[in-house]
Amino acid sequence: MALTDVAIRSAKPRAKPYKVGDSLGLFLLITPAGGKLWRFKYRIHGKEKTLAVGVYPEVGLADARRRRDEARQLLLDGKDPGVEKRRAKVRAQMEASNTFSTIATEFCQKRKRDGQKRWAPATATRSEYLLSLLNGSIGRMPIAEIEPIDVLAAVQRIESEGKLESARRTLQLAGAVFRYAVATARIRSDPTRDLKGALTSPSVTHYGAILDPSRVGELLRAIEGYDGQPISKLAMQIAPHVFVRPGELRHATWEDVDFDNALWTIPAAKTKMRKDHLVPLSRQALTLLKQLHGLTGPKGYLFPSMRTRARPMSDNTINAGLRRLGYSTDEMTAHGFRATASTLLNESGKWHPDAIERALAHGESDKVRAAYHRGAHWNERVAMAQWWSDYLDTLRRASKA
Structure with a gap:
């Protein structure tokens, strides 16, 4: 006879556990302590097994029968309800840990x-x-x-x-x-895929950069008169000559610099394009680097942090120096030295645009073209580096008028 709620509530504990049957393999196990546990008895692959399906009254009669029916459906599908329950538990634990x-x-x-x-x-x-x-x-x-x-x-x-x-x-x-x-099979889809356009688009801002030659000269003279930390001053003096990305300058190490061959090799791990970038060093750049070597060499970062040589200087050091010299963010930034070099080198008309792009370490979408131009313009880049430093010296020495 099938169970009723009245019969379940009336069931009293005995000295030993006993069962009260319902139907289709579902029964209630009454423990000596008064616990009432739902169980489902089934047979699979010739073996009789029992599945725990809940505790009364948290799981009522109707829910217990629903769970029994779900287990019976698994059996019809050739699956073991006990095994599937364990899998679901493991899956839930994994999902909970995969935050x-x-x-x-x-x-x-x-x-x-x-x-x-x-x-x-x-x-x-x-x-x-x-x-x-x-x-x-x-x-x-x-x-x-x-x-x-x-x-x-x-x-x-x-x-x-x-x-x-x-x-x-x-x-x-x-x-x-x-x-x-x-x-990695942790979820089925990306919930952000339909969020495009949901946020307000920020205004595009460009790095402040001085592009007028006479004002570049004023900037170089201002840097020359900088009275702050010597390492910060040298960073501002070297940056215009090499015009690499600020992060590449900050993370440069003395192991990357070859004084004998006037070459600075920026390893792929430190570059935006994830390719080694070779920087030919002019006589002026070498002179400044030798001054810096006396302060921070022979090992570690060219521009170490003021607090510890184990870290590079702050990414705000050059910008802070420029602000101290009176240049606002809109006027000049550490990254602006690249725009200055790019603009004035192109305007000079002396250098192939590909040589300038290679010096700036801009990416080349055509891999065959990139491989060709990397080698084809090296000699031109060496000459351009020296011309550029000489030109900066000319601007720096020009009359303030």
Whole structure:
């Protein structure tokens, strides 16, 4: 006879456990302590087994029968309900441990050692920081449970603080983490894929740069009169001659500099394009580097931090020096030395545009063309480096009038 709620409530404990049957293999196990446990008895592959389906009254009669029916359906599909229950438990535990922050950390570690595509140190630091902004919102959530609205709310908090570019980049990075989770079979789809256009687009801003030759001369004279830290001054003096990216300058080490061959090799790991970049050094650049060598050589960073030689100088050091000299962010920045060189070298009409682009370490989409021009313009780049330094000297020495 099938059980009823009245019969279940009336069942009293005995000295030993006993069963009260329902139907189709479902029964209630009454323990001496008064516990009432739902069990489902079934047979598979010739073996009789018992599946725990809940505890009364948390699981009522109707729910117990529903769970029994689900187990019976698994049997019809040739699956063992007990095995499937254990799998579901393991899967739930894995999903609970696979939080967004856990997967994000794993993703960042992968990108930092990802061959030619690996992040530069500065990119890794920035990306890890931006992803950490999500720790308080979706960071502890199992990644499989995160929905588009959760991500949107998280990045909109950043946007509401006026950090439009940070919000945009954080959403991009979150999408990369979700796609990594898809690729590693942790989730089925990326919840950020339908969020394009949801954030306010930041205004495009360009790095402040001085492009007028006479004003470049004024800048060089101002740097020459800088009375701050000697290492900071040398950084500002060297930057115009080599016009590399600020991060590449900051992370340069003495092992990268070959004085005998007047060559600075920036390893692929330190470049934006993930390719070795060779910088020919003019006589002026070599002179400045030798002065710097007396302060920070012979090992480690060319421009170490003021606090410890184990880290490079701050990414704000050159910009802070320029501000101290009276140049606003709109007028001149550390990155602006590249725009200055690019503009004036092109305007001189003396150098092939490809040689200038190669000196700036800009990427070349055509791999065959890139391989050809890397070698074809080397001699021109060496000559151009010396001409450029001589030209800077001419501008620096020019009358302030």
